Amino acid sequence: MSWVASIGDAFMEFIAETGRISKFFQSAMYWMFRPPFRYKLVLEQFLFVANKSLFIICVTSIFTGMVFAVQVYFGFRIINADGLVGPTTAIAFVRELGPVFTAIVVTGRCGAAMAAQLGTMRVTEQIDAMDVMAVNSIHYLVVPRLLASFIAMPLLTALFIFVGNVGSNLTGILQLKIDPVIYMSHLQEFVLVRDLAQGLIKGAAFGIIFATIGTYKGYYTQGGAEAVGRSTNQAVVVTLVLILVSDYFLTLMIRALLYPTQI
Amino acid sequence: MAQTQQEFAIEIRDLHKSFGEGRYHVYSGLDVKIPKGLITFILGPSGVGKSVLLKHTLGLLKPDRGDILIFGRAIPYDKPRELNEMRKHFGMLFQYAALFDDFTVFQNVAFPLVEHRKDITLDEIKKKVVDKLRAVGLDPENTLDKYPSELSGGMKKRVGLARAIVLEPQILLYDEPTTGLDPVTRAMVDDLILETNAKFGLTSVVISHDILSALYSADQIGFLHGGKIVFWGTPKEFTQCNHEVVRNFLDAEMKHRKELEQ
Numbered sequence: 001m002s003w004v005a006s007i008g009d010a011f012m013e014f015i016a017e018t019g020r021i022s023k024f025f026q027s028a029m030y031w032m033f034r035p036p037f038r039y040k041l042v043l044e045q046f047l048f049v050a051n052k053s054l055f056i057i058c059v060t061s062i063f064t065g066m067v068f069a070v071q072v073y074f075g076f077r078i079i080n081a082d083g084l085v086g087p088t089t090a091i092a093f094v095r096e097l098g099p100v101f102t103a104i105v106v107t108g109r110c111g112a113a114m115a116a117q118l119g120t121m122r123v124t125e126q127i128d129a130m131d132v133m134a135v136n137s138i139h140y141l142v143v144p145r146l147l148a149s150f151i152a153m154p155l156l157t158a159l160f161i162f163v164g165n166v167g168s169n170l171t172g173i174l175q176l177k178i179d180p181v182i183y184m185s186h187l188q189e190f191v192l193v194r195d196l197a198q199g200l201i202k203g204a205a206f207g208i209i210f211a212t213i214g215t216y217k218g219y220y221t222q223g224g225a226e227a228v229g230r231s232t233n234q235a236v237v238v239t240l241v242l243i244l245v246s247d248y249f250l251t252l253m254i255r256a257l258l259y260p261t262q263i
Numbered sequence: 264m265a266q267t268q269q270e271f272a273i274e275i276r277d278l279h280k281s282f283g284e285g286r287y288h289v290y291s292g293l294d295v296k297i298p299k300g301l302i303t304f305i306l307g308p309s310g311v312g313k314s315v316l317l318k319h320t321l322g323l324l325k326p327d328r329g330d331i332l333i334f335g336r337a338i339p340y341d342k343p344r345e346l347n348e349m350r351k352h353f354g355m356l357f358q359y360a361a362l363f364d365d366f367t368v369f370q371n372v373a374f375p376l377v378e379h380r381k382d383i384t385l386d387e388i389k390k391k392v393v394d395k396l397r398a399v400g401l402d403p404e405n406t407l408d409k410y411p412s413e414l415s416g417g418m419k420k421r422v423g424l425a426r427a428i429v430l431e432p433q434i435l436l437y438d439e440p441t442t443g444l445d446p447v448t449r450a451m452v453d454d455l456i457l458e459t460n461a462k463f464g465l466t467s468v469v470i471s472h473d474i475l476s477a478l479y480s481a482d483q484i485g486f487l488h489g490g491k492i493v494f495w496g497t498p499k500e501f502t503q504c505n506h507e508v509v510r511n512f513l514d515a516e517m518k519h520r521k522e523l524e525q
Binding site: 134 | 318347348350355363378430
């Protein structure tokens with residue numbers, strides 16, 4: 001029966017951890033609306049999350065767009081639907097690939113960094129020192145990271161979608177010789193503003209997820225340097241799983257809100 | 264004892280605390296009274312909960328049972344703003360100084376002022392930082408722009424102390440201030456504790472297992488063992504204490520000294 005017990009223990013730990021993360025997030029929300037409002041810290045974190053991710057987002061998105069166009073083209077050509085390569089790529093990028101890939105790339109870069117920064121501060125007692133100096137550490141360290149990620153992620157998602165479509169466009173027109181007029185006209189016909197809204201809302205939600213998990217894992221690091229590494233690792237793994245799982249439920253929710261007449 | 268409640272800076276009554284869902288009992292009915300204006304050392308072997316006591320005092324940990332009064336007022340655990348106000352009574356020097364890595368010495372020492380004294384100008388902040396650095400024996404000209412990674416262990420402690428006293432607290436807490444230091448720096452920290460307490464009229468609480476520092480600097484010594492205070496008295500009374508654990512602790516230190524003297 002020991003395997004039943006271990007499954008039970010794991011499940012209970014999962015519930016407890018979910019509760020702790022929710023409480024942590026609730027605490028961050030409480031402090032988010034309390035003065036002083038630390039604009040400078042939010043801007044610093046925004047530059048860290050957004051500005052320093054620009055290059056990696058551009059590189060990953062352009063190649064994703066290019067390979068997507070190639071794969072879709074070879075599939076659609078069989079049924080003489082190669083004119084739909086543009087809109088298919090665009091819809092995939094706007095609704096799914098944009099927010100999910102951006103979140104994965106930014107989690108690897110910023111979520112891990114947040115866990116490592118706060119974890120190091122925790123094990124060297126810098127977070128305790130801040131609290132002792134009557135400066136709430138969640139207010140000072142967690143809230144700016146959450147806000148910055150929430151603002152930066154839709155922008156990075158929009159950039160990913162745009163550059164990805166440029167990649168797809170260039171490949172489709174220059175390499176695969178799709179008629180540019182057909183490519184663009186179908187694009188306008190199929191991709192709607194609410195599709196873009198869907199992608200950007202998901203981006204913002206993923207921003208909250210990776211910043212919450214990254215800061216939570218770092219904030220509650222216990223031990224020494226090894227523990228910081230463990231927290232960073234856990235932050236990335238948990239965030240990636242959560243992003244992919246929540247993507248499904250977010251899609252259902254957004255469709256119910258933005259696409260009420262469609263199934 | 265004729266002292267009234269107001270004469271105590273910190274009063275801990277019947278403190279109970281356990282970790283790991285009640286498996287590890289740290290305190291089971293701890294009573295401590297820290298008088299105002301004195302230097303009190305809390306001694307004890309590693310792992311008896313000395314640092315946990317400091318965290319309770321600051322409201323960083325909540326007791327399972329019991330009361331902690333700061334100047335006669337209970338710690339408001341469930342009111343974050345009042346808790347922050349209460350913490351302004353305290354300054355703390357951490358074991359490894361806990362300076363912010365990304366901040367310069369100036370930014371570190373100025374941090375509490377920038378956060379809490381919105382009424383003063385940047386020039387006044389600079390003046391206060393320079394004054395406090397001088398008070399702990401540092402030359403501001405050579406240290407203000409340095410980062411913690413560029414400082415020695417002793418200098419970090421001094422900067423940590425300057426940061427702890429910059430808001431002019433009433434109670435100063437020291438967590439293992441002499442652990443891991445060379446003899447010269449250790450002596451310097453001992454003197455610094457005495458000087459700082461006298462200069463600013465503070466109540467100091469030092470958590471340590473360094474007997475020599477305690478005998479040199481303390482007005483009072485408490486010995487923590489088994490979740491309770493088993494000795495409380497002056498340094499002289501401490502050296503004459505016959506409690507078994509205290510005796511072992513003292514003899515272990517004195518044995519080496521006697522052997523070396525012979």
